[in-house]
Amino acid sequence: GITCGNVSSKLAPCIGYLNGGPL
Structure with missing residues (x-):
C-alpha cells in the first residue's frame, strides 16, 4: 500500500x- 507517514x-x-486511524 501507500505510506502516509x-x-x-x-x-x-493507506486509504x-x-x-493512525481509518476515516
Missing part, C-alpha cells in the same frame, strides 16, 4: 488514514 500505514494500505 504514520505507523498504521505501514501495516495496512483515508490519518493519525
Whole structure:
C-alpha cells in the first residue's frame, strides 16, 4: 500500500488514514 507517514500505514494500505486511524 501507500505510506502516509504514520505507523498504521505501514501495516495496512493507506486509504483515508490519518493519525493512525481509518476515516
